[in-house]
Amino acid sequence: MRGRLLRPAELKQMMTTRPTGPDGTGYGLGLMSTPLPCGGVLWGHGGDMLGFRTSGGATLDGRQITVMTNLYRVDGVRNADLDSVATAALCETAEKP
Numbered sequence: 001m002r003g004r005l006l007r008p009a010e011l012k013q014m015m016t017t018r019p020t021g022p023d024g025t026g027y028g029l030g031l032m033s034t035p036l037p038c039g040g041v042l043w044g045h046g047g048d049m050l051g052f053r054t055s056g057g058a059t060l061d062g063r064q065i066t067v068m069t070n071l072y073r074v075d076g077v078r079n080a081d082l083d084s085v086a087t088a089a090l091c092e093t094a095e096k097p
Contacts (some may be wrong), residue, residue: 001043001058015043032057038091055086063090 003011017026017033024035034042036059044057056066065086 001060036087036090042090053082055082065089
């Protein structure tokens with residue numbers, strides 16, 4: 001997100017998203033954008049397979065997170081707890097001096 005891996009034009013293309021839900025989330029070229037309740041956007045990607053789920057990403061101001069759980073339900077029900085952990089960690093970090 002800070003321009004050390006990709007050139008600015010490539011990163012800009014990845015960050016050009018289309019809306020994917022009513023909550024403001026979007027998806028671009030391999031990057032998902034998720035608005036944070038404390039401000040800013042989490043840019044990243046998640047994945048799941050056979051009972052596991054991961055979520056990782058970074059904000060433009062440098063906050064980063066990666067969370068993995070083996071409690072993901074494979075019946076299509078979204079694991080809100082994993083999202084809550086990621087959001088809490090990023091927002092608490094943003095509020096610390």
